[in-house]
Amino acid sequence: MIEIEGVRKSFGKLEVLKGIDLAVDKGEVISIIGASGSGKSTMLYCINALEPIDSGRIVVDGVDVHAGDTDVNKLRRNIGMVFQQWNSFPHLTTLENVALAPRIVLGKSRQESTEIARKQLDHVGLADKFDVYPSRMSGGQQQRLAIARALAMEPSYMLFDEVTSALDPELVGEVLDTLRLLSEEGMTMLVVTHEIGFARDVSDRVAYFHEGVIEELGPPAQVIENSTSEQTRRFLANVR
Amino acid sequence: MDYTFHWRPVFRKLPDLLEAGLVTMEVAVLAMLVGVVLGLALAIIRMSGLKSITWFAVGWIELARNTPALLQLFFFGFGLGAFGIHLSPFLIVLFGLSFNNAGYLAETFRGGFNAVPPTQVKAARSLGMTPTQAYTRIVIPQVMRVVYHPMTNQMVWSVLMSSLAMLVGYRELAGETQFLASKTYRIFEFFLVTAVIYYVMVKLILAGSRLLSWRLFRY
Ligand SMILES: Nc1ncnc2c1ncn2[C@@H]1O[C@H](COP(=O)(O)OP(=O)(O)OP(=O)(O)O)[C@@H](O)[C@H]1O
Ligand SMILES: [Mg+2]
Numbered sequence: 260m261i262e263i264e265g266v267r268k269s270f271g272k273l274e275v276l277k278g279i280d281l282a283v284d285k286g287e288v289i290s291i292i293g294a295s296g297s298g299k300s301t302m303l304y305c306i307n308a309l310e311p312i313d314s315g316r317i318v319v320d321g322v323d324v325h326a327g328d329t330d331v332n333k334l335r336r337n338i339g340m341v342f343q344q345w346n347s348f349p350h351l352t353t354l355e356n357v358a359l360a361p362r363i364v365l366g367k368s369r370q371e372s373t374e375i376a377r378k379q380l381d382h383v384g385l386a387d388k389f390d391v392y393p394s395r396m397s398g399g400q401q402q403r404l405a406i407a408r409a410l411a412m413e414p415s416y417m418l419f420d421e422v423t424s425a426l427d428p429e430l431v432g433e434v435l436d437t438l439r440l441l442s443e444e445g446m447t448m449l450v451v452t453h454e455i456g457f458a459r460d461v462s463d464r465v466a467y468f469h470e471g472v473i474e475e476l477g478p479p480a481q482v483i484e485n486s487t488s489e490q491t492r493r494f495l496a497n498v499r
Numbered sequence: 500m501d502y503t504f505h506w507r508p509v510f511r512k513l514p515d516l517l518e519a520g521l522v523t524m525e526v527a528v529l530a531m532l533v534g535v536v537l538g539l540a541l542a543i544i545r546m547s548g549l550k551s552i553t554w555f556a557v558g559w560i561e562l563a564r565n566t567p568a569l570l571q572l573f574f575f576g577f578g579l580g581a582f583g584i585h586l587s588p589f590l591i592v593l594f595g596l597s598f599n600n601a602g603y604l605a606e607t608f609r610g611g612f613n614a615v616p617p618t619q620v621k622a623a624r625s626l627g628m629t630p631t632q633a634y635t636r637i638v639i640p641q642v643m644r645v646v647y648h649p650m651t652n653q654m655v656w657s658v659l660m661s662s663l664a665m666l667v668g669y670r671e672l673a674g675e676t677q678f679l680a681s682k683t684y685r686i687f688e689f690f691l692v693t694a695v696i697y698y699v700m701v702k703l704i705l706a707g708s709r710l711l712s713w714r715l716f717r718y
Contacts, residue, residue: 307625309621309624309625332624332627332628332629333627335624335625335626335627336626336627338625339625340622340625342618342621342622344616344618346616346618346619346621346622348619348622348623348637349641349718350640350641350644350716350718359626359636360626360627360628363628363632363636364626364627364628364632365627392717392718394718405622408626409625409626412626412627
């Protein structure tokens with residue numbers, strides 16, 4: 260379970276998160292929508308401690324993420340993250356991309372980590388690309404590679420930051436299908452997205468971010484279809 | 500056009516020239532190694548943004564890249580000599596070349612680090628890698644590829660630049676050539692053969708570098 264309580268965060272004078280509260284249950288899929296600059300990415304970065312917070316608390320499975328004595332490297336093994344820019348490691352083959360962290364972070368043997376990598380690449384539909392370098396793959400394939408790479412650590416949680424925004428339109432579907440697959444398998448996911456259709460179909464709850472606060476939170480039928488918030492409605496009218 | 504070529508004196512001294520070629524390689528390689536270490540240090544200092552020492556790195560880099568290499572060599576010879584510090588010709592050459600190499604390589608390395616997007620580190624850290632792991636496994640291999648060809652060029656440059664050594668009395672290939680040429684008066688012949696030796700050395704470096712790059716960079 261991820262518990263976010265009263266989180267505030269500023270970059271210099273700019274306050275980006277102004278008191279965020281959110282509890283994510285095991286197996287839940289929460290989509291985060293909201294205008295550019297509303298703090299969605301920053302929120303995700305705070306959950307796996309890629310960004311520090313100024314006040315409040317984030318607790319993942321009982322561990323206070325931002326406590327001084329927390330081993331963030333260990334914490335991150337349990338929280339996978341996939342970025343808008345897929346960040347494949349260009350000097351490694353797909354197999355090596357996925358096998359590296361299990362080997363050097365989890366200390367698994369070369370053989371075992373390669374086995375894990377094969378399984379996860381197969382999982383995201385890249386079984387025919389083991390020995391290919393990322394530069395030879397499409398954006399959609401590289402994004403699925405990034406998902407496989409995160410899954411190889413066998414995390415309990417996955418954070419997705421606009422993973423389809425940088426893709427050509429015809430490649431968006433294959434990545435969203437992979438996310439759907441994960442949600443059906445019961446993965447706990449926080450998905451920042453502009454794909455409102457995806458948010459409506461797949462998420463258990465939708466959080467609408469507006470200027471550093473969660474303006475509205477609830478099931479898609481409420482937030483997306485029947486929002487009572489003027490802000491939310493205006494945003495949705497714009498992105499559709 | 501009544502110059503008659505006399506090759507015999509040159510060919511008799513060919514072993515000496517080849518040996519001097521090895522001396523050239525030796526000092527050029529050493530200056531390259533020192534240059535890499537110092538260049539890396541300068542690049543890190545410059546990227547650190549620590550004002551108190553950045554000026555030192557910037558000054559070094561600016562002087563090395565924007566003044567004649569010959570004057571840099573003279574600094575370690577006559578320059579230090581004026582202050583009573585007398586280095587051996589070998590050290591003058593080694594320091595001069597290393598100073599120049601470090602200046603150029605510092606910028607090469609800085610460019611290499613800047614070429615790796617910071618998001619690569621973020622992605623590595625998000626997988627639970629420590630900062631050290633992220634740098635050694637993800638950043639450095641990518642930097643290596645970016646700086647590889649400029650480093651090869653610098654190595655070539657280091658060999659060619661070392662010929663300035665003859666002006667501070669060091670008998671590497673150019674110095675030895677001048678010494679032998681002035682003894683036999685077959686100046687043109689000697690320098691022509693020496694040019695061929697330089698050419699072959701450079702081609703060998705380039706070929707070796709290409710072979711190594713095929714092994715190192717498969718992507
Ligand atoms: N490292 C940083 N340093 C300074 N300001 C930052 C930094 N990261 C984000 N910001 C600022 O914080 C604000 C929120 O950024 P954030 O990336 O969280 O927004 P977002 O909701 O993800 O927007 P988008 O939809 O464009 O991705 C923006 O104004 C951004 O410019
Ligand atoms: Mg964002």
